[in-house]
Amino acid sequence: MEINIRPWEEKDLEQVRAVIWQSWLSTYVHFIPEEDLSDFFNEHYSSRAIRELRRMPGVYGYVVEALGGTIVGYIRTKYDRDSRRYYISSLYLLPDFQGQGLGGRLLIAAEDHARTIHEVKRVWIGVMRSNERALTWYRKLGFKFTSEEPFRMGKTVIPHLIGYRDIGILAVEAMNYSSLSRKMTLSARAADLVQEQRRVWELLKNGLEALDECRRRTVECNNFSVILQHNPGRISNATAKIDLVSLASRPCLLCQANLPKEQRGIDLEGDCQILCNPAPIFYPHYTICHRNHIPQSLESHMDIFLQLAADMGPDYLLLYNGPTCGASIPDHLHFQAIPAGSLPVEDDIKGDEGNIAIKEGRTILRNISRKGRAILVARGDEKRDVKKIVQGIIFAMESEDPQKGGRMLNACCRKRDNFWQLIIFPRGKHRPDAYFRSDEKRVLVSPGVIDMGGVIVLPDQRDFDRLKGTDVEDIYREVSIGNEHLERIITRTKKILSGR
Numbered sequence: 001m002e003i004n005i006r007p008w009e010e011k012d013l014e015q016v017r018a019v020i021w022q023s024w025l026s027t028y029v030h031f032i033p034e035e036d037l038s039d040f041f042n043e044h045y046s047s048r049a050i051r052e053l054r055r056m057p058g059v060y061g062y063v064v065e066a067l068g069g070t071i072v073g074y075i076r077t078k079y080d081r082d083s084r085r086y087y088i089s090s091l092y093l094l095p096d097f098q099g100q101g102l103g104g105r106l107l108i109a110a111e112d113h114a115r116t117i118h119e120v121k122r123v124w125i126g127v128m129r130s131n132e133r134a135l136t137w138y139r140k141l142g143f144k145f146t147s148e149e150p151f152r153m154g155k156t157v158i159p160h161l162i163g164y165r166d167i168g169i170l171a172v173e174a175m176n177y178s179s180l181s182r183k184m185t186l187s188a189r190a191a192d193l194v195q196e197q198r199r200v201w202e203l204l205k206n207g208l209e210a211l212d213e214c215r216r217r218t219v220e221c222n223n224f225s226v227i228l229q230h231n232p233g234r235i236s237n238a239t240a241k242i243d244l245v246s247l248a249s250r251p252c253l254l255c256q257a258n259l260p261k262e263q264r265g266i267d268l269e270g271d272c273q274i275l276c277n278p279a280p281i282f283y284p285h286y287t288i289c290h291r292n293h294i295p296q297s298l299e300s301h302m303d304i305f306l307q308l309a310a311d312m313g314p315d316y317l318l319l320y321n322g323p324t325c326g327a328s329i330p331d332h333l334h335f336q337a338i339p340a341g342s343l344p345v346e347d348d349i350k351g352d353e354g355n356i357a358i359k360e361g362r363t364i365l366r367n368i369s370r371k372g373r374a375i376l377v378a379r380g381d382e383k384r385d386v387k388k389i390v391q392g393i394i395f396a397m398e399s400e401d402p403q404k405g406g407r408m409l410n411a412c413c414r415k416r417d418n419f420w421q422l423i424i425f426p427r428g429k430h431r432p433d434a435y436f437r438s439d440e441k442r443v444l445v446s447p448g449v450i451d452m453g454g455v456i457v458l459p460d461q462r463d464f465d466r467l468k469g470t471d472v473e474d475i476y477r478e479v480s481i482g483n484e485h486l487e488r489i490i491t492r493t494k495k496i497l498s499g500r
C-alpha cells in the first residue's frame with residue numbers, strides 16, 4: 001500500500017476531523033455516551049477550533065496519507081515549555097488502517113520532531129484507562145504509566161493513565177527505524193543552540209518567556225485571514241530608525257565585535273552564522289547574518305539565500321526583509337529562520353493557484369491576486385532558474401522606481417522535496433500613514449515579511465484589541481503595490497529575462 005507520512009497542513013484539517021470523529025465512534029463509544037462525545041467534538045474540534053489549534057505555539061502534527069491523498073490517520077503533539085515536556089496529545093487511525101504499523105510510524109515521526117526540534121529525550125501521553133487495546137499497544141512499545149488523572153468529556157469523567165517513553169535507541173531499533181544513523185542536521189544543531197543559549201543568556205531567556213505570554217487572535221479578512229500577535233518585546237524593532245544618520249551613529253548589532261558576550265552562533269558555509277533572536281516572534285526564531293558588515297540585498301546574495309533554505313531543510317522557512325521595508329539593521333546582510341507553517345500565507349497560496357506569470361525552464365512564477373496584497377510565488381528545482389527570475393523581478397522593480405524599487409520587497413523561502421518555493425511581497429511603502437500619527441489613531445505597526453505573511457506583530461496592546469479585518473486590509477493595501485504596478489513589473493521582468 002502506498003503510504004506517506006508528512007507534517008499536517010491546513011488543507012488536511014477537515015479530513016483530520018473526520019478521522020478523529022470516526023476513531024472516537026469506533027473506540028470511545030463503548031465507555032462514553034455518544035452525546036458527550038459529540039458535544040466535546042463540536043466544542044474542541046470545530047473547523048475553526050482545529051485551525052486555531054494547529055497554529056498554537058508548540059503544537060505540531062503529522063498525517064498518514066494513503067493513495068489518492070486521503071488522510072487515514074494523524075498524530076498531534078504539544079511541547080510545553082514550562083515543564084519542558086513533549087506530549088503526544090492525539091494519535092488516531094481509521095479502523096481499517098489499524099494493525100499495519102502506521103501508528104508506530106506516526107509515533108516515530110513525532111519522536112524525531114521532539115528530539116530534533118525540542119531536544120527532549122522523553123515523550124508523554126495520557127490514555128483512557130478503559131481503552132485497554134491502546135494501553136496494551138503503548139506498553140508494548142515501552143511506555144510506562146505512572147499516574148492517573150481525571151479528564152472530563154461532556155458530563156462524563158474518565159480516568160486517564162499518564163505515561164512516558166524514553167526516546168531510547170533500543171525502542172527505536174525495535175521499530176526498525178532506519179534514519180537514526182543519519183548525521184546531525186543543521187536544524188537539530190540550531191535547536192541545540194537555543195537550549196544552550198537560553199541557559200546562559202538572560203536576554204534570550206526573558207525573550208522566550210515573554211513570547212509565552214504573547215496573546216494571539218485570528219482576524220478574518222476578505223478571502224484570507226491573519227493572526228494578530230501582541231508582542232511588547234518587539235517595540236524597539238517596530239520603531240527602529242533606519243535613516244542613514246541614525247544607522248551611522250550606532251554600533252551595528254550584527255557585527256561580531258558588538259554581539260553580547262553571552263551570544264554564540266553556529267558557523268555556516270558562505271560566511272554566515274546562525275544566532276538566536278532575543279526578541280522572538282516564533283519558537284524557535286533565528287537570525288542568520290553574514291560575517292561581514294555588507295548591506296542588505298537579496299539580488300546580490302541569492303546563492304546564499306537559496307543555499308540557506310536548503311541547509312535549514314523543509315522544517316524551516318527562511319525570511320528576508322528588504323533594507324527599506326522591514327529590516328531593522330539594513331546595513332548588515334541578514335536573514336531569519338522560523339518553523340515552516342508559521343505564516344498563514346503558506347496555506348493561502350495553496351488555495352489560490354493564481355495566474356502563471358512567467359516560466360523559466362522548470363521554474364514557474366505565479367501571481368496570486370486575491371489575498372489582499374501583491375504576492376508572487378516562484379517555484380522550481382533548478383537553482384539557476386529560480387535565481388534568474390527573482391533577480392529579474394528585483395531589477396524590474398528598480399527600473400520601475402530607480403529611487404527605492406529594488407529595496408522594497410520581502411521574501412520567504414522553503415526548500416522541500418527538491419523544490420524551492422519563494423513567496424515574494426513587492427512593497428510600495430514601509431510603514432502605513434497611521435504609524436506616523438500622534439493622536440489616538442496611531443497604529444504601531446511596521447510591516448516586514450512576517451506581517452506580510454499574515455502574522456501581524458503589534459507591540460501596543462491597544463492596537464491588538466481594536467484592529468479589525470478591514471483595518472488589516474487597509475494596511476496591506478497601503479504598504480503593498482497595486483495590480484497595475486505589479487503587472488508592469490511582471491512585463492518588465494519578462495523583457496529582462498528574454499534579454500530585450
Ligand SMILES: [Zn+2]
Nearest residue numbers: 252255293332
Ligand atoms: Zn554589522
